[in-house]
Every structure is written in C-alpha cells, then in structure tokens.
Amino acid sequence: xxxxxxxxxxxxxxxxxxxxxxxxxxxxxxxxxxxxxxxxxxxxxxxxxxxxxxxxxxxxxxxxxxxxxxxxxxxxxxxxxxxxxxxxxxxxxxxxxxxxxxxxxxxxxxxxxxxxxxxxxxxxxxxxxxxxxxxxxxxxxxxxxxxxxxxxxxxxxxxxxxxxxxxxxxxxxxxxxxxxxxxxxxxxxxxxxxxxxxxxxxxxxxxxxxxxxxxxxxxxxxxxxxxxxxxxxxxxxxxxxxxxxxxxxxxxxxxxxxxxxxxxxxxxxxxxxxxxxxxxxxxxxxxxxxxxxxxxxxxxxxxxxxxxxxxxxxxxxxxxxxxxxxxxxxxxxxxxxxxxxxxxxxxxxxxxxxxxxxxxxxxxxxxxxxxxxxxxxxxxxxxxxxxxxxxxxxxxxxxxxxxxxxxxxxxxxxxxxxxxxxxxx
Amino acid sequence: xxxxxxxxxxxxxxxxxxxxxxxxxxxxxxxxxxxxxxxxxxxxxxxxxxxxxxxxxxxxxxxxxxxxxxxxxxxxxxxxxxxxxxxxxxxxxxxxxxxxxxxxxxxxxxxxxxxxxxxxxxxxxxxxxxxxxxxxxxxxxxxxxxxxxxxxxxxxxxxxxx
Numbered sequence: 001x002x003x004x005x006x007x008x009x010x011x012x013x014x015x016x017x018x019x020x021x022x023x024x025x026x027x028x029x030x031x032x033x034x035x036x037x038x039x040x041x042x043x044x045x046x047x048x049x050x051x052x053x054x055x056x057x058x059x060x061x062x063x064x065x066x067x068x069x070x071x072x073x074x075x076x077x078x079x080x081x082x083x084x085x086x087x088x089x090x091x092x093x094x095x096x097x098x099x100x101x102x103x104x105x106x107x108x109x110x111x112x113x114x115x116x117x118x119x120x121x122x123x124x125x126x127x128x129x130x131x132x133x134x135x136x137x138x139x140x141x142x143x144x145x146x147x148x149x150x151x152x153x154x155x156x157x158x159x160x161x162x163x164x165x166x167x168x169x170x171x172x173x174x175x176x177x178x179x180x181x182x183x184x185x186x187x188x189x190x191x192x193x194x195x196x197x198x199x200x201x202x203x204x205x206x207x208x209x210x211x212x213x214x215x216x217x218x219x220x221x222x223x224x225x226x227x228x229x230x231x232x233x234x235x236x237x238x239x240x241x242x243x244x245x246x247x248x249x250x251x252x253x254x255x256x257x258x259x260x261x262x263x264x265x266x267x268x269x270x271x272x273x274x275x276x277x278x279x280x281x282x283x284x285x286x287x288x289x290x291x292x293x294x295x296x297x298x299x300x301x302x303x304x305x306x307x308x309x310x311x312x313x314x315x316x317x318x319x320x321x322x323x324x325x326x327x328x329x330x331x332x333x334x335x336x337x338x339x340x341x342x343x344x345x346x347x348x349x350x351x352x353x354x355x356x357x358x359x360x361x362x363x364x365x366x367x368x369x370x371x372x373x374x375x376x377x378x379x380x381x382x383x384x385x386x387x388x389x390x391x392x393x394x395x396x397x398x399x400x401x402x403x404x405x406x407x408x409x410x411x412x413x414x415x416x417x418x419x420x421x422x423x424x425x
Numbered sequence: 426x427x428x429x430x431x432x433x434x435x436x437x438x439x440x441x442x443x444x445x446x447x448x449x450x451x452x453x454x455x456x457x458x459x460x461x462x463x464x465x466x467x468x469x470x471x472x473x474x475x476x477x478x479x480x481x482x483x484x485x486x487x488x489x490x491x492x493x494x495x496x497x498x499x500x501x502x503x504x505x506x507x508x509x510x511x512x513x514x515x516x517x518x519x520x521x522x523x524x525x526x527x528x529x530x531x532x533x534x535x536x537x538x539x540x541x542x543x544x545x546x547x548x549x550x551x552x553x554x555x556x557x558x559x560x561x562x563x564x565x566x567x568x569x570x571x572x573x574x575x576x577x578x579x580x581x582x583x584x585x586x587x
Contacts (some may be wrong), residue, residue, distance in 0.1 A: 033501055090469060092575075186468035186480030189576035193543075214501035219492045333577070337480040349477035353484065358463065362483035366494060367504035367582035375503075 164246030249307030249416025
C-alpha cells in the first residue's frame, strides 16, 4: 500500500503526497474507502418539513430522494425504479403523494412501497410486489435534525461516529430558543476546479485569511469593524483561536468572535437600528442558557468539518456546505444558509445580509477561496516532479495548543483519510 | 399620456452600461446608477424570490455595491485579478411597466467571460431593472440579473459585475 501521508513527530514534518489530489486511482479508492463507509450528510429535516415534502439530490454520486412520508417519518431512497432503473423523481423539490417513473409508469408511495404497476396482470403469481419498493439508503440517521446516510449497513451508529462534533453542532443549534434551526430557501450550487479535499482544508484554514481575504478585511475595516491583530501578539488574526481534533477525523476551529454574529454580537454593518434587537436576542440567550453558555454560543465562531465532506460555518451567519468530487480536479459544492425557526422577518433579513458579506459565490470572500484552490490545482500539474505538500505548521506546539492558524486540525483530517484509505481492500 | 421613455433610450443605457462594464470602467459605470441603487443576483433555484427571505447569490444595497466595486478593482481580489475579459450582448429590450417615476424594463443578456487557461463561461439570463430620471437623465435605480442556468455549476463564482 502506498503511503500518502508521512508524519514524523520528532522532526516535526507532515507531508501529504500530491497524488492524493490529482490521481483518478485515488479518487476511485476514495469512493470505496470513504464515501461508501462514512456517514455522509444528506439534508436537514426542515427541508422536508411536512408529509409528502421531498428533495432530490446527488449524494456521494448517488441520486437520492429525501422525503417525509405520510406517517411523518423522514426517509431517504435511492432514486431508481425497481423495474428498469430510471429516476422516479426528477424535480428538485416539491410535495407529492407518489413518485412516478416516467418510463413505464410504476408508482411508489412516499414510504417507498410500490403503489401501482400498469398492467400488473401480465406478471406471474410470484411477482414480488411487496419486495419491489424503492430501496432505502442502507442507513439513515439524524443528529439534531441533520440527516446523514451511510452506504455501509454495518457502520457504527451516527451518534458514535460524530464523537466530539456533537458538542459543536449543539453550539450552533442552541442559537434557537426552541433548539430548532431551518434551512433557508435559496441553494448555492457551484463548481470548483479543484480536488474536493482542498475545500476541506480551506474551510478551516485560518492561516490564509490575511492574504486571500485582504479585500474582505478592507471591507470590514471600512465598515468600522476592528480587524487588526493586537500589537506584538505574534498572531495573524485579531483573536487567538484554536484548531481542535474532535475524533474520527472531525475537526473545528474555535475562535473568539471579532466579526459580528446575528446571535448575538452587534457590528456596525447591521445598522444602529439593529442594536437593541441584537441586545434582546442576547438577553434571551442568557436567560435560557446562563451567562457562560450564552457567551460560548454568541462570542465564539467555529468552522466545523464533519468527516469527510460537510462543513458548518458558524461565523457571520450559519452555512452548511457539502461537496463531492466529480473528477480528481473538479468538485461540486452545495451551500445553504440556516437560521433559528423563530427569527422575525427583520432578524432573518439581517442574517441573510450578513451571510453575503463573506460567504457564497457572490460573497466578498468565497470567490477568492475558489480562485486560490483553482491555482493550487493548476500548480499540481507539476506533481510528478514536486511531489509533497507541507502540512506541518504548528508542530512545534503541543497537540492541545494548536492555534486556528496552525495546521493541527488539517492533520486530523489527513490522518483519518489516510487510515481509511490504507484499511480499504 | 406622455411617453415616459422610449425603447431606444433604454437600449442606449443598456449598451452604454455593457461597454463600461466590459472595459472595467467601473467608477464611470457607477455614475449610471442612482445614489440608492441596489444590485441583485437571485439564487438559480429561486429566481423570483425576495432577498429578505431567501439566500441570494448577490444582494447589495448601495453601500455594499460601492464596497464591491472597491474590492474588484483591488489587485488583492484574486478572483478578478487579472480582470476577467467579458463581452456582453443585450437584446429583447422592453419597457415592462411604469409606476409613478419608476420605469421597469427588461432585457435578455449573454455575458461571455474569459480567463487565462480557463474555459469560456457564458452567463445567460434576464436583466430586470428599475429606472428613474434624475434631472432628465435616465438612471438605474435597481439592477437585477436573473440567471437561466438551473444552478451556477460550471459558471463557478460571480466575482465580476454581472
């Protein structure tokens, strides 16, 4: 087995073979070793809020249907007719009683059971009607309404898999007085001509912020938000954050907030009118959670990676983004905004506005991330002759002292990735 | 009834705007806009939505639009440095409504975008503008670029002024 990741703690080196970012063989193996063994994010319960609601999407290269059946259970089916294989759901989203195959007209209930077969009398007595329902994803489990599928029926429970990531999901969900978030309408679906793992790194790499996002920092400064690191602090950011290992390949940044949060830290961009409203959100948090926990929720930011490919950015707004490889040098990203269900129209509008200050394909920062990752991918055409990437930043500090601008949390991802790839048959 | 605007006048405005944007004369382009003009690109899956309830690709009030202009003219804006080469084609221009001093117009657009070592990207859609006269001059009070693509997909990011 090829060693793609080489770590030497004594010499403080951590090298990643760039073949992992360009090779079709590696991608083929990733499908088996990672996407078919790990819990993969499918969607949020709020996206199928009522019986009959459905979304169709691609997850790990598989067309699937996420829906809520008439008994109010969230279901996930492989989107393929049992007769000849055609998609049975072609619309992006909607509400329905049945999924109908457009080829020969087989219909399925929202619980997956086969409802109608045109001309059923032409089949023999052994026609297995009950056994010909839509095939569900081998496993579907949820944590706080975030639904994940697993293509491996023998996988550990999602709750076990998520390990330390649960605590950080909790911090996001606790922004809602009722503990309920919802996905807001409007999906951002865009491609990046780069290997999918580069977006894992980029999502939690705070080292790049001062260089890649100069124009965003200028924008914040121009709006009166403090972005200068404390003098002589040795820091690259105005605050000292941490990069953390959450177990099972999950990782997060955990940073004191400096850039405003809809729940609940006011900055000038929100406007004077919003000051009292933000203070009221803050009072509700404190009353519900106590001073310390409220501060934890409202005064820290996190960019959380749940291995392998879902990121929850809980910063100037809340985003969930997931991405899948189309080829070694091409990924497809989908990002959504989320907010507490009880937000007022003004709070919701403020949240969406804050989202666009940084995130998304038209934001003030994300397009520069896309550009950076595409520059990496273009440079990787030299892989045969320049074989290794350096991911050693911060190794001169202990594992519990890793800053958000170090690469300790990136190493968490690569160690897990490497272990799964080596373990696979 | 007096005619608020002719199609020729609206076409002149669209063509002048396209020429300025393609030439990256962005500050001059800002002069075509009213002081309170906003700029919107709705999400591909919800083209008719409201930016206060739906996540847009771009929803700039005038202050942020001016910050966006600063950003894309700054060489530190990696997504647009060096600047993309663009060429816009505007057609099917029509005046769709007049409400008081507000004139609603629409046009089809096709924006070709070129970057070194990169595939040509073609952004196709409809402009929906609100125009207003200021001292007799027709100005853009709101510009909305509604994309036809089902998702941004291979169009990638919208880092220039669409």
